[in-house]
Amino acid sequence: MKITELVSKIQGEFKISPFRILKILSKIEDKDISFYLKESQVEISQRTFDFLVKHLKEGYPIEYITKKVSFLGNDFFVDENVLIPRIETEDLVILAINLINDKGIKHVIDMGTGSGVIAISIKKQLPKTKVQASDISESAIKIAQYNAKKLGVNVEFKIGDCLDPFLKEIHEVELIISNPPYVETSFIEKSHLLSYEPRISLDGGADGQNFFKKISKYSHLLKTKYLLFETSEFTVKKTAEILSEIGKIQILPDSFKKERFIFISPYR
Ligand SMILES: C[S@@+](CC[C@H](N)C(=O)[O-])C[C@H]1O[C@@H](n2cnc3c(N)ncnc32)[C@H](O)[C@@H]1O
Structure with a gap:
């Protein structure tokens, strides 16, 4: 035609x-x-x-048609097995890169890596930093591995739940970063805009806090570390409360001035 x-x-x-x-x-x-x-x-x-x-x-989504998303200047492959990376997450990565530089951090993990955008972008900018990443979804890990290879970086990817794949080396890790599933179940069920992305990448349970509640159970292992999380501007205070046992909490805005990042640093 x-x-x-x-x-x-x-x-x-x-x-x-x-x-x-x-x-x-x-x-x-x-x-x-x-x-x-x-x-x-x-x-x-x-x-x-x-x-x-x-x-x-x-x-x-057009991104699932073109199988491509640009993130901090690099093209990442995406399909229906992974979340389409959002522009706000670029701000999270910039915060992480500044923190790694400021504190001389040498070892970072990205939990719930999806297409690998966070881990791969950090490694691309800071090749000397050790970067590991995990996801509970095996098909997401395959895509993240493909993207790392395509973009020529060396990130170690592991399949597993939350912090489990890193328990052996957790004492060496200095920064944990994550954009986990944080959308309330009822919101996903109402929104046709989210219906093509994997449910596991979005669904944070009835109050959107399931992943954060899991993390708070590991708080005894995390008190000496820096942590950076993305969450929703609507539930950020609730999330901060759940994670407050780990360390000193700061809520930070994205470039649209929406308060959606939680930065945790050790009490010392
Ligand atoms: C919101 S997506 C983020 C993907 C990617 N980091 C990004 O920012 O575009 C959340 C990711 O966490 C993964 N995930 C969900 N529950 C998990 C769990 N309990 N442990 C590890 N990964 C999980 C999902 O498979 C999904 O890839």
Whole structure:
């Protein structure tokens, strides 16, 4: 189908501007929007058309169509086995990199690594830091390993629950960073926008705090460490309370001024 035909079909059905259609198309096909403006007779495949409709009708994420997300300047592979990394998490990584530099931290772990964006971005910026990462999902770990290889970094990935895979070396670890599942179950069930991402990457239980409650059980092992967590601006205070036994808590904002990060440092 020609681009002009596609635009008039989509415009009629979804009532959106031709510019917005071309913008989405340019993302799906990874082309500059000017290409479609110049080449109005270009043929668009049925596959691209079907994806465009699926995105507009059902909110199917474009990142799962292109299998790609840009995170701090690097392209990461993603598919339906991993969460689509969010822009706020870039702020979490920047906080971690500054902290590692400030405190001369040599050993970091990333819990719930998903596509590996946090661990891999830290290792890319700071190649001398030892970076390990874990996830409970075996398919996520395979994707993280693929991304590390593609981006040429050496991160050790382990499959397992929470801190379990690191209990042997926990005494050496200086910083633990995590963007865990923290969305309330009832919110996920209501939101069609979250319906394509793995439930395990989002679902924090009835109050969104399951993962943090698990972590607080390890507090005796964590009192000498720095910890950095991402959570929701709506539940950050509740999370801070759960983790307060570990150390001194600071709540930090993301670049949109939403309070969503929890930084824990040792009481000493
Ligand atoms: C919100 S996603 C974050 C993924 C990635 N770090 C990012 O920021 O894009 C949470 C990740 O934690 C993993 N996860 C969930 N429960 C876990 C647990 N108990 N132990 C380890 N990983 C877990 C999920 O499989 C998912 O990949």
